[in-house]
Amino acid sequence: MLKNVFSPIKVGSKEAINRFVVPAMVVNYCNEDGTATEKYISYHEAKAKGGWGTIITEDYAVTPKGKGFTGIPGLWDDSQIEGHSKLTERVHQYDSLIIAQIYHAGRQTNHLVINDQPVAPSPIPCPVNQETPHELETEEVKELVAKFGDSALRAKKAGFDGVEIHGGHGYLIAQFMSLYSNKRTDEYGGSLHNRMRFPLEIIEDVKKKAGDDFTIFFRMSGDELVPGGRNIEDTKAMSILLEDAGVDVLNISAGTYGSMHGIIPPAAIEHGWITDFAAEVKKVVDIPVITVGRINDPLLAESVIKSGKADLVAMGRASLADPDLPKKALAGDFDEIVQCIGCLQGCVGKILEAKPAQCVLNPALGREAEIELNPAAEKKKVFVAGGGPAGLEAAIKASERGHEVHLYEKEDKLGGQFYLASVPPEKGEITSFIAWQKKQLKKNKVNIHLNTKLSQKIIDSEEPDTVILATGSKPIEMNIEGMEQAQLVNAHNVLDGNVSTGAKVAVIGGGLIGSETANHLANHGKDVTIIEMLSDIAVDEPASVRKFLLEELADKDVKILTDSKVKEFKEEELIVLKDDQEKSLGKFDTIVVAIGLKSVIDLEDSLEGKTEIIKIGDAVKPRKVLEAIYEGFDAGLAI
Structure with a gap:
């Protein structure tokens, strides 16, 4: 069924075992000096274990002044090589290729991140960061070309299989390529050929320093989705130049910070919405082309490859929700896959708060090195009050560790308010996670009691060792005149x-x-x-x-x-x-x-001092589903 997506493919001097790609995604797991942490290494290693053919790391800044986020990696100094060598060693224990994306944020950063004025081809502020950048002098542009080449050489020394030059999403290279942001009149501005001079010189410098056999990916937005920005016809013309310059793989995305939905599309955007951009680029080049964009199911990936629209499929947030997606798909365990729902709460929301990335559906994300699902030393009888997302997650984890778990839900179905959240338009994918949770409950033999509110009478009769209060919240009632x-x-x-x-x-x-x-x-x-x-x-x-x-x-x-x-x-x-x-x-x-909502905690007082109590989710305080699922996950591990 998935023979196309699981077929190998040559990418430059390397061969990927399949067509599944993890694209670069900011997760803020590195130290501020750009060095690797165990958190960062374990995060990528989990994907390699999960069977992804190609893993492209998040933005490696080529200079500290090129960072767009505080916790991203860097290869601007030789001292950074050693730590990132450990990353490539760990990934190479498996069959995955690992590619270092190298970039400079240009105007898409701010003084809070780089402690300096941003730079750009022209002194036009990013519509999001709103800081007027310094207009790069011609000699400064040439200095940056050399920094990209130097970073690529360090990537090679660190054991990476190649680099991806980030020429998309409105970052510095893309700023030079686009009339949206480039108003120069020197050799780096004006005509398409002049606007391509910066990326083409970077490619030449990378090849000179890292060697012709070092694989080069190039990422670019097929359409910038902003007034005056590049469209797909511009991109096709540029793709011809990039292939001629020696790029081995083109990675076609969309958007800039001025059109953020193009970079990270929410659930309201349809699946595979920009695969036609990749298909258009494939018409004018002979090198492999990657597509991306709301592709969250291996069957969708297979369809894209089989239809000839692209050669590889990037599934970024799908890999956050389930790093084992390829391995599960290969085994035919499709209903075991945790499918990304496009909510953006953890993968985008936390990054915008300058915090490490999280995933609503995968509480282990970024904690792979810390979490061990070991059998409980003492098997207990655990009662969970409430069948919403927090209660279900707690029951799953507790049962996986060998506890006898009973889940009580006063309604006739599971899912709680997370199920209600699936009802409005574009939210239907939420039901896939509830279905996944229900399968895990069944697989782990959790005793489910629907239409049954956990009461003091039941507790006195059954004498559980631990009660997890996941009773959630209820609507605040209105009381006004008339x-x-x-x-x-x-x-x-x-x-x-x-x-x-x-x-x-x-x-x-x-x-x-x-x-x-x-x-x-x-x-x-x-x-x-x-x-x-x-x-x-x-x-x-x-x-x-x-x-x-x-x-x-x-x-x-x-x-x-x-x-x-x-x-x-x-x-x-x-x-x-x-x-x-x-x-x-x-x-x-x-x-x-x-x-608004208020917590339901009517059982808590009667249990005080009689049994171990763990309170989670909206029973603590009404919040978002991310907190509910994480607290349920941690509660199941804590017993």
């Missing part, structure tokens, strides 16, 4: 299908739950108005996710009223306060309340 006149329902009941709404709906609360519920209703033909006390809605969503949510709400003519507080229902009309002025919004068929 509410008995309105048909009030909470967002949870709307999403789980327990209630139907009328044609005209007001959603009170524009946070994550309220905004997503409004989108769900609008996509099902309802006339929706969102009322939010704050000055904006969906502020707790990652930026790329929020962008598409707001676009959908606008497309469905959802009315959004911010800085507004519901005051009362008067003669069945909804009255709000905005700018200290009362305003009637008229009558609504249904009022959906989504004003």
